[in-house]
Amino acid sequence: MEIEPQKEVSFKFHVExxxxxxxxxxxxxxxxxxxxxxxxxxxxxxxxxxxxETLAFTFLGPRNLWYIDVEVTSGDPVEVRMKPSGSxxxxxxxxxxxxxxxxxxxxxxxxxxxxxxxxxxxxxxRIVYEKALTxxxxxxxxxxxxxxxxxxxxxxxxxYFIFSVAWxxxxxxxAPLFLLLSQFILVLFSDKIIMQMGDWFITKxxxxxHILQYHIxxxxxxxxxxxxxxxxxxxxxxxxxxxxxxxxxxxDAETVQEVFLRxxxxxxxxxxxxxxxxxxxxxxxxxxxxxxxxxxxxxxxIIVPNAAATGPAxxxxxxxxxxxxxxxxxxxxxxxxxxxxxxxxxxxxxxxLFLLTSAEYLLRVYVLLPFLIFIGFIYIFFALSIIYFVxxxxxxxxxxxxxxxxxxxxxxxxxxxxxxxxxxxxxxxxNKVGAWLGMDPHPPLSFRIDRLESxxxxxxxxxxxxxIKDCINxxxxxxx
Numbered sequence: 211m212e213i214e215p216q217k218e219v220s221f222k223f224h225v226e227x228x229x230x231x232x233x234x235x236x237x238x239x240x241x242x243x244x245x246x247x248x249x250x251x252x253x254x255x256x257x258x259x260x261x262x263e264t265l266a267f268t269f270l271g272p273r274n275l276w277y278i279d280v281e282v283t284s285g286d287p288v289e290v291r292m293k294p295s296g297s298x299x300x301x302x303x304x305x306x307x308x309x310x311x312x313x314x315x316x317x318x319x320x321x322x323x324x325x326x327x328x329x330x331x332x333x334x335x336r337i338v339y340e341k342a343l344t345x346x347x348x349x350x351x352x353x354x355x356x357x358x359x360x361x362x363x364x365x366x367x368x369x370y371f372i373f374s375v376a377w378x379x380x381x382x383x384x385a386p387l388f389l390l391l392s393q394f395i396l397v398l399f400s401d402k403i404i405m406q407m408g409d410w411f412i413t414k415x416x417x418x419x420h421i422l423q424y425h426i427x428x429x430x431x432x433x434x435x436x437x438x439x440x441x442x443x444x445x446x447x448x449x450x451x452x453x454x455x456x457x458x459x460x461x462d463a464e465t466v467q468e469v470f471l472r473x474x475x476x477x478x479x480x481x482x483x484x485x486x487x488x489x490x491x492x493x494x495x496x497x498x499x500x501x502x503x504x505x506x507x508x509x510x511x512i513i514v515p516n517a518a519a520t521g522p523a524x525x526x527x528x529x530x531x532x533x534x535x536x537x538x539x540x541x542x543x544x545x546x547x548x549x550x551x552x553x554x555x556x557x558x559x560x561x562x563l564f565l566l567t568s569a570e571y572l573l574r575v576y577v578l579l580p581f582l583i584f585i586g587f588i589y590i591f592f593a594l595s596i597i598y599f600v601x602x603x604x605x606x607x608x609x610x611x612x613x614x615x616x617x618x619x620x621x622x623x624x625x626x627x628x629x630x631x632x633x634x635x636x637x638x639x640x641n642k643v644g645a646w647l648g649m650d651p652h653p654p655l656s657f658r659i660d661r662l663e664s665x666x667x668x669x670x671x672x673x674x675x676x677x678i679k680d681c682i683n684x685x686x687x688x689x690x
Contacts, residue, residue, distance in 0.1 A: 516535060
């Protein structure tokens with residue numbers, strides 16, 4: 211696909227840093243993106259116009275047959291303009307520049323996150339400390355929100371236990387049925403089990419999550435972490451809540467300053483970021499567009515960005531969203547991710563995956579068991595590969611349905627870039643055949659993003675069949 215000469219392309223993307231770091235962000239782009247590849251760039255310059263700083267450069271094509279003038283203007287959102295000059299400029303080049311800039315900014319934000327205090331308030335009065343995944347919550351998340359390898363291993367170990375008990379009781383012929391029944395019960399109550407990961411529950415009456423970020427110098431953060439316990443920070447968080455949200459006031463920089471100063475911490479208002487997100491409204495809007503009941507909504511106060519859907523049917527389903535996802539994405543991107551998860555719920559994907567693994571188990575027990583002595587390892591590897599590859603159909607279909615129903619394919623693509631930028635960077639230098647056949651229920655991230663950004667909605671009649679076709683073609687393309 212070719213780009214017409216002189217046709218300008220522009221895009222925007224949300225950033226997580228306060229205005230005090232905009233200039234440093236542009237410097238980071240220069241140091242980490244332009245300098246290492248200096249031979250591909252020319253005319254690097256910076257200017258400030260109407261209070262906004264811009265980094266500009268020229269991306270040079272081979273033998274100077276064409277070039278692209280790029281302007282990156284700081285702010286929230288970051289604005290990027292690309293003006294190609296010359297003929298036969300591959301469309302993939304513009305996509306690569308866009309991706310490079312988003313990835314570089316995500317790297318910068320990662321550096322800032324290491325020196326950031328996060329306070330998140332849910333809709334309940336209970337004050338919860340920001341944390342990483344605990345072992346228990348990580349274990350539950352891995353079982354019910356996508357890591358089928360762990361579920362498969364647990365299934366095998368549990369089957370040995372059931373068979374041993376059934377053999378001792380003289381009921382060996384019923385062991386497979388007992389096993390499947392126990393697994394089915396777990397699936398039926400998966401929404402209630404995953405609900406235990408939540409710190410707050412979102413309702414129509416209490417719909418919002420409030421987030422405060424304070425970017426801080428590394429030496430100041432080290433002083434705070436060494437001299438202020440979790441209990442002391444929770445007290446600061448509680449006082450901010452009592453002086454603002456508890457009495458119906460929004461969180462403001464002046465109140466935050468005063469509370470921190472009472473505890474001996476002097477902060478800079480320009481390094482503060484505050485936002486309030488109506489999570490219930492987002493999920494309700496998505497559910498209405500999918501024409502399904504509003505699922506239960508839980509927020510886990512975990513900095514890792516993630517979202518998951520579980521439950522056997524739409525009327526008994528749960529959407530779990532981490533505070534990290536709310537922090538890193540803008541509302542349009544959050545809506546697109548929720549659309550992906552609600553597609554899983556509407557299509558009963560957790561139940562379908564249970565039926566898929568159950569069918570494989572029955573085939574193994576009643577048909578292939580005599581042969582597994584000789585081909586056991588080969589069969590397990592083959593079965594896992596097939597199950598994971600079929601699971602990719604469901605993930606690809608959820609991407610497609612979110613984009614078609616909500617009309618936000620670009621927002622979902624940007625969300626995937628932000629959440630998975632490390633994996634996206636890694637995929638550039640690896641063979642994607644392994645990603646297609648590996649033990650991951652998701653297709654390669656680059657495939658998902660390219661597919662969303664080249665989507666032609668009018669040509670999609672059957673999203674699931676289209677997703678099967680796209681995944682198979684994606685694998686064949688990498689093999690050939």
